Amino acid sequence: MHSKNAPQRAPSKLFTLNLLVKSFILLIVLGTGFSVLIMYKPQYIDLHSMAMRTISMSWSPAHCADEGTSLQRWIAPPSNLTHSMTDEELFWRASFVPQVKKYPYNRTSKVAFMFLTKGPLPLAPLWEEFLKGHEGKYSIYVHSSPDYQPDFPRRSVFYRRQIPSQVAEWGKMSMCDAEQRLLANALLDVDNERFVLLSESCIPLHNFSTVYGYLVHSKRSFVGAFDDPGPHGRGRYNHNMAPEVSISQWRKGAQWFEVDRNLAVFLIHDAKYYPKFRDFCRPPCYVDEHYFPTILAIELPHLLANRSLTSVDWSRGGAHPATFGGRDVTEGFLKRLKGRQSCMYNDLPAAVCFLFARKFSPSALKPLLHFAPILLGYGSEQRLFE
């Protein structure tokens, strides 16, 4: 058995060795072949993609050839404001901030005019006059009741500028949600630098160049934020908000804010204070007057001007400011509205303090269009003779 097995084992060993050597050679051959393939593959791909590009370019307009791969993909604003993102998805997407601060293209800062409305925009013709000729320096966003169907003509600056909206109730958190939704949709355009919240009853008080320059050159954002010791201020504070918000940090301010891009991103990503305001600031605590002013005053106080840009008349008393109709809008009224102001702008005393005013009813449109060219600095002079 021993001697029989021995010769049998020898050829088997030889066979194994033979197989090993052959495998080794095969590996070397394969490996070399593979390296050669790798060395030549990029060139092959290049040639292939060049051929594909040449083909695609000859069939499509030149400007479309690079779409999706060029920088344009990241800086072009969404052409269609309709999207199917939930607020959670939208806010996440809108909170992206580039870490390289120098823009690799000639960026023109834009002002985002964000209209928070119930339905129609009766003063739209006045805004059209104000914006005429300034394309590329502004963008429009409208949040209205979800059941409202706007019918702006194609030539209108408001045409297809409605964002996906939800019900917003005065004084409730759903109102702040709507404001955040406007900010988030506007943040998707990387050129938007200043964000103005407006209502359907707001009007611009100066020409576009004045408004634009005032906003883009401001070191601070225009959010009213003051400490009101009375029942409508500190009286609305709920101790359950501590420790996130103490009573000395509690602020009040008008809903109609103006913020820069940096603050806009902060306002849509807040998760620290949001639950406190949602749960403990309910009517008669009107959350839209406290949430943004308070959290900005806590986190970014040095970036606030602590004043609103929207003039409003509380002199008639009551829970709502005065509304001006057609008969109120006279030359004297508009001159008074624009005159006698004093405030600080970029640490210097300034004569222009308010860029916008409210509240104007639909009947004010006609006299406003009439006086706008001489008193507000925009619109067609032809209207003067109508």
Ligand SMILES: *[C@@H]1O[C@H](CO)[C@@H](O)[C@H](O)[C@H]1NC(C)=O
């Ligand atoms: C805009 O997008 C929505 C949904 O994504 C779509 O239903 C609609 O047809 C688009 N409108 C245009 C004009 O592309």
Ligand SMILES: *[C@@H]1O[C@H](CO)[C@@H](O)[C@H](O)[C@H]1NC(C)=O
């Ligand atoms: C920006 O504009 C300047 C002058 O208008 C021009 O020299 C420069 O090449 C432009 N830069 C880019 C990235 O387009």
Ligand SMILES: *[C@@H]1O[C@H](CO)[C@@H](O)[C@H](O)[C@H]1NC(C)=O
């Ligand atoms: C805008 O208004 C300002 C201040 O009234 C004026 O100096 C400027 O010339 C106006 N600009 C235009 C383009 O009308």
Ligand SMILES: *[C@@H]1O[C@H](CO)[C@@H](O)[C@H](O)[C@H]1NC(C)=O
């Ligand atoms: C606004 O108020 C904050 C305190 O809440 C303060 O730090 C900041 O300097 C004020 N801004 C101006 C322009 O005075």
